[in-house]
Amino acid sequence: MLKVYIDGQYGTSGLILHSLVENHPLLKCITISANKRRDEKLRVQCFTEADLVVLCLPDNEVQKTLTLIPKHKRVIDCGVSLRSDPKWIYGLPELGEKQRKTIRDAKYVANPGCFALAFILLVKPLIDSDYISSSSLVSVFAVNGYSAGGQRMIKHYESGRSKGQIHNLNQSHKHIPEMMRFCGLNQRPNFIPSVGAHKEGLVLTLPLINSKRSELLKLYREKYLNEKLIILYDNTVNNLSPVYLKNDIEIYINREEDCVISVRMSNLLKGAAGTALQNINIMLGMDECLGLY
Structure with a gap:
């Protein structure tokens, strides 16, 4: 042992x-x-x-x-x-x-970091395959469970003081440097993070203009073919609750064209x-x- x-x-x-x-x-x-x-x-x-x-x-x-x-x-x-x-x-x-x-x-x-992990696994394959440029302005919205804020934030939400509201975080988020470095981005992303009224579960969403679902499915399947913990879906992420205490990363591709791509995972586990x-x-x-x- x-x-x-x-x-x-x-x-x-x-x-x-x-x-x-x-x-x-x-x-x-x-x-x-x-x-x-x-x-x-x-x-x-x-x-x-x-x-x-x-x-x-x-x-x-x-x-x-x-x-x-x-x-x-x-x-x-x-x-x-x-x-x-x-x-x-x-x-x-x-x-x-x-x-x-x-x-x-x-x-x-x-x-x-949890936000950075989701961002990198979603965005890096797009840059590596030249689907988007490393100089592109990448815009993503993310909502995280309040457990990501540690014991203080957990107590705040579970005391009822949050009243079920979404709390917007600073756009100069501490995870941005690692997002840029490990994706190879030359331009700071437009990253909009928030904390929801649920305890666990992160969803990060990227809209892609002029994209096609068939192309993106092929791209991610080839990239993550041998990754046991990455699961690819050709539909819409519809809730947060199933991610509880799972170490999987779920990638969702919604719409046939001008796709919306999302990552869903447990912020506490994965x-x-x-x-x-x-x-x-x-x-x-x-x-x-x-x-x-």
């Missing part, structure tokens, strides 16, 4: 990842009690004991924490700050077999903890999907 320590295992993503690792047939999760989670000496002991460390921490705590981890340890960070750092490998296996090999051999892996477990499996030489179902 290989040992994984999740620093931040009592946060929203950390709790789900902890559960996944606990139920994994070949992994053991190093656990500390909630009241000792900030005990620096105890954390260092856990870092030392672990075969792999996962950080599920606020971004302002990551750099200090890295100084506490033994230099030879392999680390996955689930925060924002290191995703564009050249010393860290972007942990999105669905970018292809070359990316999987890079993740497998990496010392440091940065887990993707958008955070599930992808982290994929990266753990790859880095430790296991089947990528082991422990996800």
Whole structure:
């Protein structure tokens, strides 16, 4: 049994990842009690004991924490700050077999953001195939579950103070740099993110003028032919609820022409903890999907 320590295992993503690792047939999760989670000496002991460390921490705590981890340890960070750092490998296996090999051999892996993951898997195939230009102005609308905002946002929505309203987020969203970098976009996308009154589930939608469904179906089928977790539909995404605790990515293509393309996924699983477990499996030489179902 290989040992994984999740620093931040009592946060929203950390709790789900902890559960996944606990139920994994070949992994053991190093656990500390909630009241000792900030005990620096105890954390260092856990870092030392672990075969792999996962950080599920606020971004302002990551750099200090890295100084506490033994230099030879392999680390996955689930925060924002290191995703564009050249010393860290972007942990999105669905970018292809070359990316999987890079993740497998990496010392440091940065887990993707949920909005960015959906955006990249939708937009990058269009750019790679020259269906759209890397200089295009890409406009997308996205609505996420309120669990993406962590414990504070969960408490706000579940207290009833939100009154079921959609909350619009800043268009200078923190995931935009990784969207641009890993899609190869030369122009900042027109990205309109929001948070809905549902707890879990992300839908990101891209309208494509002068497009044809048959062409897009062929393009995505060829791109993701061997991807076990990507499912392609030639119809409209109609609700959020079925994504609960699934690690699939669903791509929907609506209309025969001037298509509307959507990605639907769980922001808690595929958008955070599930992808982290994929990266753990790859880095430790296991089947990528082991422990996800």
